[in-house]
Amino acid sequence: MADFFAGVDIGSTMTKVAIMDGGIVASVIGPTGPEHRKLANRVMEEALAKAGLSFNEITYVVATGYGRINVPFADKQITEISCHARGIDSLLPAARTVIDIGGQDSKGIKLKDGRVVDFVMNDKCAAGTGRYLEVIAEALGVALDEIGQRSLEAKSEVAISSTCTVFAEQEVVSKLAEGVPVEDLLAGIHKAIATRVYGMVNRLKIEREVAITGGGAKNIGLVKALEAKLGFQVLVPPEPLLTGAIGAALLGRDMVEEAAQSGLSLTRSERRLHEATFFS
């Protein structure tokens, strides 16, 4: 009988669920919004429906991410650093350095033998996070999922002198009014965010292979800008937003297997999914 494991990753911007056995059985990705408690139940129900499973068939649930304390049916909460590391270790085992660019933070993680040996994070300043790109995209009137591709169409690059998101926004708006092409501005912006992220991750002494994950990894302009800074190509998982949820599910499986081997039993959450829904 197959065992199913679930990982729930509630990020500041996006929520991700992965249900796994040997591989991914079902996954859900959606915007987090303000209401976390109901959200966790809703995405879990959605994922179960996609998987054709009932909640009782899930052996173990691990929650991670900024909103992990608001997953009442989780058996365990584990930090995003550990979950991302575990996820990349499974998806891209050659990676020694992970760069995660999320909606409101960015992280660098060093791996050795699949374990986290060092990490660095910025969750204080919007520059270097997805928020930076969101603000600029809005200011330039380009859809967020198009800015990366458009940035690659630049004819010449514009240097953005401001690190701060607020001043960078001012700068691009003023340059746009002067007639600088949007593509050129976007190229400058992607270079600016790549520089900032690279500067942070470089404190860890970057080792190949480097994997990029998180929402930022879906931006081809950002990936290319990071490659330009690094001087080599990077690895990107097929669905970068799911790395944390996949890692969480796998960590759940690791714990269950370890417990089975040592003859111990694992504590599971007492509240089941349907009870949790009543509470919310």
Added chain:
Amino acid sequence: MVHVAGVDIGAAFSKVVVFDGNKVISYYIAPSSGSYKDTAEKVVAEALAKAGLSAGDIAFTMATGYGAANVATRDGVASNISCQGRGASYLFPSVRTVIDVGGQLTKVLKLDDEGRVRAFLQSERCAAGSGKVLQVIARVLQVDLEEIGALSLKSRKRIDFNTGCAVFAETEAVSRVAEGAVKEDILAGLHRALAAKIQTLVERVRLEPDCALVGGGARDIGLVKSIEEIMGLKLLVPEEPRIVAALGAALIAEEKVASTMKINIG
């Protein structure tokens, strides 16, 4: 009577002070538009008009600030820091520490007894550590920037921000409003947050009394009070805090003229 002019062309605002050796005759402040050259011309013309003087009446024009090189009529250029120090020291002879809260960054100056700058530190170009964050939140709360200070003082229960970033603070402010928070309480939290950042900066140079607050941020009574509260001191605040560097430039200009005259007279 010798007249001099100090012209401070900042990234956001341009300021001119006309000085007669004894007192400020006139001053003028305007936003720095795209062309610093045009702005410089305009603000100088306006200040002269207010003083009832013509360009020929000015013995020396000292330029300072980011756009100093754009002042066509300049006779010399002085560093903005030295101008700030001179100006603050003239207004408040007892001042030894000057905090300048501008629209893009905050500076701290330590002065000696003569008003010369001994030490200087400036913040990163970070919206949350400058007057910029006041603009951002004022806009989000739909309150006039000129009024946020006074309004913040009406707060009965300050709501502190969890973030130190202006971008995230904007989101937080919107959430607080959606939850029913009143503007004065959010503004109290805003002023407190900026005051805390300023305090961190000042601590790095070790504050020496007396301490003056200058720049656009000094016009915000809420910020003045927040800094006084968090740092446990009384601040010296000029009547027009934005013209301190321009005044300092004028004073340095006056010194130049005086020493030239001495040489000429023998």
